[in-house]
Amino acid sequence: MSTPQPLLILTPDDLLATRWQALSSSPIRALDIEGLDTWRKAGHRLVVIDLGNRPAGASPVWTHRAWQENAAGLAILATSSRPDDEEGLAVLNAGASGYCHSHAPVDSLRQALDVIDSGELWVGRALLSRLLRLVDSRLPRAGLADWARPLTEREREVAHHAAVGESNVAIADALGITERTVKAHLKAVFEKLEVADRLQLALRVHGVR
Amino acid sequence: MSTPQPLLILTPDDLLATRWQALSSSPIRALDIEGLDTWRKAGHRLVVIDLGNRPAGASPVWTHRAWQENAAGLAILATSSRPDDEEGLAVLNAGASGYCHSHAPVDSLRQALDVIDSGELWVGRALLSRLLRLVDSRLPRAGLADWARPLTEREREVAHHAAVGESNVAIADALGITERTVKAHLKAVFEKLEVADRLQLALRVHGVR
DNA sequence: GACGCCATTGTCCACAAGGACAGGTCGCGT
DNA sequence: ACGCGACCTGTCCTTGTGGACAATGGCGTC
Numbered sequence: 001m002s003t004p005q006p007l008l009i010l011t012p013d014d015l016l017a018t019r020w021q022a023l024s025s026s027p028i029r030a031l032d033i034e035g036l037d038t039w040r041k042a043g044h045r046l047v048v049i050d051l052g053n054r055p056a057g058a059s060p061v062w063t064h065r066a067w068q069e070n071a072a073g074l075a076i077l078a079t080s081s082r083p084d085d086e087e088g089l090a091v092l093n094a095g096a097s098g099y100c101h102s103h104a105p106v107d108s109l110r111q112a113l114d115v116i117d118s119g120e121l122w123v124g125r126a127l128l129s130r131l132l133r134l135v136d137s138r139l140p141r142a143g144l145a146d147w148a149r150p151l152t153e154r155e156r157e158v159a160h161h162a163a164v165g166e167s168n169v170a171i172a173d174a175l176g177i178t179e180r181t182v183k184a185h186l187k188a189v190f191e192k193l194e195v196a197d198r199l200q201l202a203l204r205v206h207g208v209r
Numbered sequence: 210m211s212t213p214q215p216l217l218i219l220t221p222d223d224l225l226a227t228r229w230q231a232l233s234s235s236p237i238r239a240l241d242i243e244g245l246d247t248w249r250k251a252g253h254r255l256v257v258i259d260l261g262n263r264p265a266g267a268s269p270v271w272t273h274r275a276w277q278e279n280a281a282g283l284a285i286l287a288t289s290s291r292p293d294d295e296e297g298l299a300v301l302n303a304g305a306s307g308y309c310h311s312h313a314p315v316d317s318l319r320q321a322l323d324v325i326d327s328g329e330l331w332v333g334r335a336l337l338s339r340l341l342r343l344v345d346s347r348l349p350r351a352g353l354a355d356w357a358r359p360l361t362e363r364e365r366e367v368a369h370h371a372a373v374g375e376s377n378v379a380i381a382d383a384l385g386i387t388e389r390t391v392k393a394h395l396k397a398v399f400e401k402l403e404v405a406d407r408l409q410l411a412l413r414v415h416g417v418r
Numbered sequence: 419g420a421c422g423c424c425a426t427t428g429t430c431c432a433c434a435a436g437g438a439c440a441g442g443t444c445g446c447g448t
Numbered sequence: 449a450c451g452c453g454a455c456c457t458g459t460c461c462t463t464g465t466g467g468a469c470a471a472t473g474g475c476g477t478c
Contacts, residue, residue, distance in 0.1 A: 093341060108327070118320060119334065125328065125329050128330045128337075131341075152424065153424095154425065164412070165408045167464070177426070177427090178427055178428090181426050184425080184427080190466085197465080197466075198408060198465080198466095199374045199407060199411055200374045203374060203415070208411075362454090363454075377435070377436095386457090387456075387457055387458090390456050393456075394456095395435090395436080407435080407436095
C-alpha cells in the first residue's frame with residue numbers, strides 16, 4: 001500500500017464511522033454533501049460516501065449540486081448497505097470511482113481506496129461479473145449467433161420471425177409458404193433449441209438470461 | 210501490499226519477461242499453457258498470461274484445454290499488447306480475473322495482481338468505463354423500468370412473470386390467485402403498454418428494440 | 419439405387435391465450 | 449355517503465399454438 005492519503009468519510013451511520021476510523025485520521029462527517037467542495041479545494045482527492053439505506057422517495061445524493069460539481073476532481077468511493085446493480089451503475093455514471101458494500105472488510109475498502117487513488121475504477125466482483133455477462137450476452141457476437149448454429153437456413157428464418165412476435169400465419173405469408181410448414185419448422189426449432197414455446201425462443205434469440 | 214504470492218508468468222516476449230522479473234522470483238516461461246495444470250496442483254493461484262499479438266487465425270489461448278480446466282482454480286491476469294474490448298470480454302468470460310495492457314507500469318501490474326489475489330476482478334479504467342457506458346445506454350433507464358411506470362404493483366408482478374415465459378396457471382399459482390385474475394391483470398397490462406400479447410410484452414420488458 | 423436430410427403440406431386434436439360480457443370487496447379521498 | 453381505483457373472481461367464446469399421427473419431392477452421399 002502506498003502512503004495513506006487524506007480521506008474524507010461521509011456517513012450518517014455511527015457504527016460505520018467507528019468501524020472506518022482505522023482507515024484514516026481525517027474528518028468523518030455526517031452526510032454533509034457540501035463538504036465535498038471545501039475538501040477538493042483543499043487539494044484532496046479521496047472520499048468515501050456511504051449511501052446507506054436511501055429512503056425511497058429521496059433524491060439520490062449524486063444528483064446534488066455539490067456532487068455534480070466536484071465528482072470530476074475527486075476520487076469517490078460510494079458504499080451501500082444494500083448494493084444493487086441499478087444503484088451501482090447510476091452512481092458510477094455520476095462520476096464515482098468505486099462502488100462496494102458498506103460492510104465490506106476494512107482491508108477490502110483500503111484496497112479499493114488504493115485502486116481509485118491511482119486513477120482506476122473499483123467495481124466489486126459481483127456487480128462486475130454481472131456487467132460482463134450482461135454485455136457479453138447483449139453484444140452482437142462474432143459470426144453466427146449461438147442459437148442459430150444447430151438450425152437449418154429455413155429454420156433460422158422462421159425462428160427469427162417468430163422471435164420478434166409474428167404469428168404463424170404472418171410468417172407463412174412473409175415466406176410464401178403454408179402455416180402448416182411454419183409449424184413444422186418451429187417444431188424442429190423448439191426441439192433443437194430445447195425450448196417449450198415461441199416466447200422462450202424469443203428470449204433465447206435475444207439473449208435474455 | 211500484502212506478502213507477495215508465488216507468481217507464474219507466461220509470455221513469449223523476452224522484453225516483457227525481463228521487465229516483469231521485478232514482480233516475482235517465480236518461474237517465467239514461454240507461452241506453455243500446459244504449465245497451468247502443474248502450477249495449480251502445486252497449490253498456487255497467481256498467473257500472468259501475456260496474450261501478445263495473437264496471429265489472426267490462431268485459436269485464442271483461453272480456448273485451450275489447460276485453460277478451461279484450470280481457470281476456475283487460478284487467478285489469471287491476462288495482458289495484451291494491443292488491448293481491445295472484444296478480447297477483454299472474451300478472456301474475462303473465459304474465467305480470467307483481470308485484463309490489462311502488457312506494457313502497463315509494473316506498479317499497476319502489482320496492484321492488479323494484489324486485487325485479483327484477493328478474489329476480486331481487475332478491469333482497467335478504459336474498458337471498464339466503456340462497459341459502464343455501454344450497459345447504461347442499453348439498460349432501460351431509471352430505478353423503475355420504463356415499462357413498469359404506468360402499471361400498478363400487482364400488474365408489475367404479473368407482467369414480470371409473464372415476461373419470463375410463465376403460463377397463466379403458473380403465475381396464478383405463484384401469486385396465490387386465480388388464473389382468471391392473472392388474465393385480468395394481463396389484459397390491463399397489454400392495454401397500458403399497448404402490446405398485443407405476452408411475447409410483445411416480454412420483448413418490451415427485456416428492452417428489445 | 420438406397421439412405422438421409424431438408425422443405426413442404428395435410429388432418430385431427432387438446433389446450434392455452436385473450437376478448438367480452440359479468441360481477442364482487444376493500445381502502446382512500448372529497 | 450359517494451365515487452374511484454386497485455384487486456379479485458366468474459362464465460362464455462374465438463382463435464392461436466403446438467403435438468401426433470401422417471405423406472411427397474428434391475438433392476447429395478455412400
